[in-house]
Amino acid sequence: xxxxxxxxxxxxxxxxxxxxxxxxxxxxxxxxxxxxxxxxxxxxxxxxxxxxxxxxxxxxxxxxxxxxxxxxxxxxxxxxxxxxxxxxxxxxxxxxxxxxxxxxxxxxxxxxxxxxxxxxxxxxxxxxxxxxxxxxxxxxxxxxxxxxxxxxxxxxxxxxxxxxxxxxxxxxxxxxxxxxxxxxxxxxxxxxxxxxxxxxxxxxxxxxxxxxxxxxxxxxxxxxxxxxxxxxxxxxxxxxxxxxxxxxxxxxxxxxxxxxxxxxxxxxxxxxxxxxxxxxxxxxxxxxxxxxxxxxxxxxxxxxxxxxxxxxxxxxxxxxxxxxxxxxxxxxxxxxxxxxxxxxxxxxxxxxxxxxxxxxxxxxxxxxxxxxxxxxxxxxxxxxxxxxxxx
Ligand SMILES: Nc1nc2c(c(=O)[nH]1)N[C@H]1C(S)=C(S)[C@@H](COP(=O)(O)OP(=O)(O)OC[C@H]3O[C@@H](n4cnc5c(N)ncnc54)[C@H](O)[C@@H]3O)O[C@H]1N2
Ligand code: MOO
Numbered sequence: 001x002x003x004x005x006x007x008x009x010x011x012x013x014x015x016x017x018x019x020x021x022x023x024x025x026x027x028x029x030x031x032x033x034x035x036x037x038x039x040x041x042x043x044x045x046x047x048x049x050x051x052x053x054x055x056x057x058x059x060x061x062x063x064x065x066x067x068x069x070x071x072x073x074x075x076x077x078x079x080x081x082x083x084x085x086x087x088x089x090x091x092x093x094x095x096x097x098x099x100x101x102x103x104x105x106x107x108x109x110x111x112x113x114x115x116x117x118x119x120x121x122x123x124x125x126x127x128x129x130x131x132x133x134x135x136x137x138x139x140x141x142x143x144x145x146x147x148x149x150x151x152x153x154x155x156x157x158x159x160x161x162x163x164x165x166x167x168x169x170x171x172x173x174x175x176x177x178x179x180x181x182x183x184x185x186x187x188x189x190x191x192x193x194x195x196x197x198x199x200x201x202x203x204x205x206x207x208x209x210x211x212x213x214x215x216x217x218x219x220x221x222x223x224x225x226x227x228x229x230x231x232x233x234x235x236x237x238x239x240x241x242x243x244x245x246x247x248x249x250x251x252x253x254x255x256x257x258x259x260x261x262x263x264x265x266x267x268x269x270x271x272x273x274x275x276x277x278x279x280x281x282x283x284x285x286x287x288x289x290x291x292x293x294x295x296x297x298x299x300x301x302x303x304x305x306x307x308x309x310x311x312x313x314x315x316x317x318x319x320x321x322x323x324x325x326x327x328x329x330x331x332x333x334x335x336x337x338x339x340x341x342x343x344x345x346x347x348x349x350x351x352x353x354x355x356x357x358x359x360x361x362x363x364x365x366x367x368x369x370x371x372x373x374x375x376x377x378x379x380x381x382x383x384x385x386x387x388x389x390x391x
Contacts, residue, residue: 044130069087069088371386
């Protein structure tokens with residue numbers, strides 16, 4: 001058995017194939033930039049008004065101007081003005097030649113073709129957005145590795161970028177093993193349970209932006225498990241088993257990975273839940289076998305599978321999705337293993353929930369994620385900082 005940190009360090013060193021593609025910016029949300037991006041233009045690309053009002057050429061002490069015409073947003077046919085003149089202007093419209101300042105319409109009184117105002121309301125350069133004040137053409141606006149957020153999409157659109165190079169998440173196959181597993185919507189026969197792992201993993205993968213997902217169910221039969229892996233390895237980059245990885249007579253996943261020539265990265269970790277976790281690699285494809293208890297499936301996914309998926313997407317923070325937060329009450333750990341506990345955040349503190357058995361899902365309905373109690377700790381006092389991993 002190896003430790004949690006040894007297992008993570010093995011996974012961090014994996015050379016995952018890059019699925020780099022170019023995507024329209026509006027479809028790239030949640031991905032990470034595989035290139036740095038520069039502005040294609042000066043933004044704003046012309047001096048323009050920040051207010052609805054009047055554009056004019058500023059002079060000391062002026063309080064009255066003659067209105068000569070109009071400048072609307074999007075117009076290119078603009079009047080030219082001289083000292084003593086103004087142009088009716090609207091937000092976003094180009095500043096006419098000769099103008100250098102704008103006064104808001106609320107600050108003026110219109111009398112026929114003239115406007116009157118207090119001299120102190122006509123400040124030089126006021127309400128003008130000058131060309132290039134956001135950024136200049138060629139200026140880097142986003143570095144490689146940046147996460148594509150709605151804010152970044154807005155910035156990229158403003159500078160004329162419409163496609164970005166990103167690294168896609170892997171295509172994922174989920175293989176649910178177990179003769180006892182019944183699909184939702186069907187009645188339970190004696191000895192059967194509902195498939196809690198499949199929907200949980202599928203929804204989690206979707207939450208990570210993965211659309212190429214297949215979920216298949218196999219019986220606890222050696223040939224069926226071997227064949228399911230062989231087929232999914234052809235088509236998918238990442239295969240996630242649930243169940244069948246322990247030492248029971250009907251646990252065939254270990255045999256299936258061996259028969260398919262998958263190289264073992266590790267098997268069995270000093271942790272609870274999820275002690276019999278397996279990870280392997282074949283020609284750039286990764287296989288995880290998550291121990292079947294839903295508690296271990298969710299904990300192992302969060303600790304190991306999710307960071308591997310984020311690494312596939314070239315997320316620079318792939319392995320750093322935890323927060324150091326204070327524990328709300330003392331915790332005594334009775335086992336010499338790393339323990340991951342369902343927990344929730346209350347008033348900024350981590351509260352360990354009741355019902356930590358790995359078959360018991362009640363606490364999952366309340367949990368915000370898992371807290372890690374390190375292998376070497378046997379007692380953690382309230383107020384001590386612990387690592388909390390949000391979903
Ligand atoms: N002799 C030993 N027995 C076990 C050991 C051990 O070290 N020695 N480890 C235990 C631990 S810890 C775990 S975790 C489990 C892992 O077993 P498997 O990966 O082989 O999983 P299964 O036996 O197939 O299932 C375990 C448990 O989870 C339920 N399950 C399975 N799939 C689903 C699903 N899709 N949805 C909901 N629940 C599921 C299944 O019915 C079992 O109750 O092994 C221990 N045994
Ligand atoms: O490791 Mo198992 O997940 O304790 O039930």
